[in-house]
Amino acid sequence: MAEESGTYSRSSCTIESTDGVILDGRIYRPTSEENSSFVAVLVHPYSVLGGCQGLMRGIAKGLSSRGVIAVTFDTRGAGKSSGRASLTGSAEINDVISVCKWVHTNFTTNTIILIGSSAGAAIAGSAVDEVEQVVGYVSLGYPFGFTASILFGRHQKSILQSPKPKLFVMGTNDGFTSVKQLENKLKDAAGHNITHLIQGATHFQMEGPAFDADMVNLILQFITTL
Structure with missing residues (x-):
C-alpha cells in the first residue's frame, strides 16, 4: 500500500515470534534508501490499555520520509496479532526480539535502533541487549515512577545496565515519572545516556500526534551520534 506523500511507501507484514505468536506489522520504506543505514523498530504503549x-x-511516517526504514507492529493480543497480552509486559519482550531478528533476516540494512513509548519503552528496554544488531535505544516516556514500577519495575534493570547508547525523552509534567525520579534512575546507569525534557508536556500528550515531529527530530539527532 503506497502512501500519498511520495517520500515513503507502507506495506503490511506478518512476523512469527519464537513461541508461535503471529504479529501484525507495517513497514515504512523511504522512496530512496541510499542513505538509510538504520532500521527503526517501534514498540507501542501498553496494549492492556488500548496501545x-x-x-x-x-x-514511523516521519522517520521514513527522512530516509530511515521504520517497522511498527502490534504486540501479542493487540490489533490483529494473535496471543494474549501479559499484565507486566514480560511476554511481549519476546515479540520485540522476534521482530528485531526478522528485520535482521529480511533487510540488507539491519543496524537497528529500538524505540519504545511508555510501557513499550520498558518492554523494548528489556530486549536491547538480547539482539546484537540493536545499536541504540530511545525511550519516549519511560514509566520509572513508583506506581508504574509495580507493573513494569522488572524491566528497569535490563536497560539501566545496558552499555548501549540511550536517549530518554520525557515531558516535565509526566504523571507517571517525575524529572527527579528520571534523574535518580539514570544517575548510575551504564553506557552513554542522553536526557531530553519536553517542557510542560504530560505523559499522554507526548504520546499524541502533536509531538510526533519533535520525536522524529530527536530520534534523528540521536542517530547521528551512533
Whole structure:
C-alpha cells in the first residue's frame, strides 16, 4: 500500500515470534534508501490499555520520509496479532526480539535502533541487549515512577545496565515519572545516556500526534551520534 506523500511507501507484514505468536506489522520504506543505514523498530504503549501500532504511525511516517526504514507492529493480543497480552509486559519482550531478528533476516540494512513509548519503552528496554544488531535505544516516556514500577519495575534493570547508547525523552509534567525520579534512575546507569525534557508536556500528550515531529527530530539527532 503506497502512501500519498511520495517520500515513503507502507506495506503490511506478518512476523512469527519464537513461541508461535503471529504479529501484525507495517513497514515504512523511504522512496530512496541510499542513505538509510538504520532500521527503526517501534514498540507501542501498553496494549492492556488500548496501545497499538497505530499510535506509532506518525513517528514511523516521519522517520521514513527522512530516509530511515521504520517497522511498527502490534504486540501479542493487540490489533490483529494473535496471543494474549501479559499484565507486566514480560511476554511481549519476546515479540520485540522476534521482530528485531526478522528485520535482521529480511533487510540488507539491519543496524537497528529500538524505540519504545511508555510501557513499550520498558518492554523494548528489556530486549536491547538480547539482539546484537540493536545499536541504540530511545525511550519516549519511560514509566520509572513508583506506581508504574509495580507493573513494569522488572524491566528497569535490563536497560539501566545496558552499555548501549540511550536517549530518554520525557515531558516535565509526566504523571507517571517525575524529572527527579528520571534523574535518580539514570544517575548510575551504564553506557552513554542522553536526557531530553519536553517542557510542560504530560505523559499522554507526548504520546499524541502533536509531538510526533519533535520525536522524529530527536530520534534523528540521536542517530547521528551512533
